[in-house]
Amino acid sequence: MTRPPRLPSLDALMAFEAVARAGSFEAAADELALTASAVAKRVAGLEERLAQPLFLRQPPRGLALTPAGHEYLPQVRQALALLQAMPLHQRASTQRERLRVSSTPTFARQLLVPALPAFQAQHPQVELELTLSVPLLAEGDAGADVEIRHGAVPDELAPAQVLLRDHLTPLAAPALLARHAPLRTPADLLQLPLLRTPLQPWAPWWRAAGLPGTPEPDQGPRFVDLGLTLAAALAGQGVALARLSLARHERAEGRLCQPFALTVPAERHYGLVCHRPSPAAEAFAHWLHAHCAAVEAENLSGAT
Known part of the structure; x- marks a missing residue:
């Protein structure tokens, strides 16, 4: 008689799947409410059972x-999904679904985090975990279920993934503007320190202002983050070419001023990419698209 195969334990399989998704023993341990060493032992036991390494x-x-x-x-x-789909298992579970979201830092701080209470109120069963990525270095979270990405359309984002179509305009702190002569034409901005970031060149706005060929700022620190550029503008260090969506609270509170009504469409956009479809991911995507649509409408109505 053929002996039945010795199947690995369910705990070992769950540990393997969690580590593969989260990218580390530590992150998987947080999810499984275990220690990292316990998760590592379960994975090692599974590898020993299979007689080959998995990681x-x-x-x-x-x-x-x-x-x-x-x-x-x-x-x-697939095997775990079949087990989870059994009605008896679903009734025994807490019905909470974990969703890991990776976001660019400034989008997370300025747009996402302030609005999260609304999402949690609508979807209390979703346990959301938010991590940050580094756009310019293309460093994301390999374990994320959904990712908020900053990129070109359609090369890096599909049109359906775009969250909002942003507009750019110079913004400055009132204290900085008070130290200089009044700004009457866009060319007057060249008398002020202009903040620079590789994530957003000034060229599109200069072209729209009738000043094509105006060179990019070549003095002062380069901020490889849109949030740091906003922070420098708030500190009065210079004028930022900023996204209306990211600075809408600062504009509304008068902490940043818009010296000219002229805005130009951003050439790169924020988009939502789903890596692991699930009911929680679908709910989050639906909510975030609606939230960003409201922000975009607010920007268009109050751009000046």
Whole structure:
């Protein structure tokens, strides 16, 4: 008689799937309410049972799936999904769904976090976890279920993924404007310090203002983050070419002034990319698109 195969434990399979999704033993341990060493032991036991490694340990970069791990992961996820779909298992669960969201830093701070209470009120069953990415370095969260990305359309984002179509305009702190002669024409801005960031050149606004060929600022620090550029503007260090969506609270409170009514469409946009579809991801996407549509309408109505 053929002996039945010795199946790995469900705990080991869940540990393997969590580590593959979260990218580290520590992150998986938080999700499973275990210690990192306990998760590592379960994965090691599974690898021993299968007689082959599932992860490459690559300090200090972390873990990466082996070819065998890549092949095994979808099979494990399918098996776990079948178990989770059983009605008896669903009734026994707490019905809470975890959603890991990766976002660019400034979008998270200026647009997402202030609005999160509304999402939680609508979807209390979703346990949202927010992490930050580094746009210019293309460093994201490999374990994220959905990602808020800053990129070109359609090369990096599909039109349907775009959250809002932003507009740009110079913004400055009242104290900075008070130290200089009144700004009567766009060319007068050249008498003030202009903040610079590789994420947003000044050229589109200069062209729209009838000043094509105006060089980019070449003095002062370069801010590789739109939020740092806004912070420098708020501190009176210079004029920022800013997105209306990211500075709408500062404009409404009078902490940043818009010296000219002229705005230009942004050439890069924020978009939402779903890596792992789920009811929680769908609910979050629907809510965030609606929130950003409201912000875009607010920008258009109050641009001046």
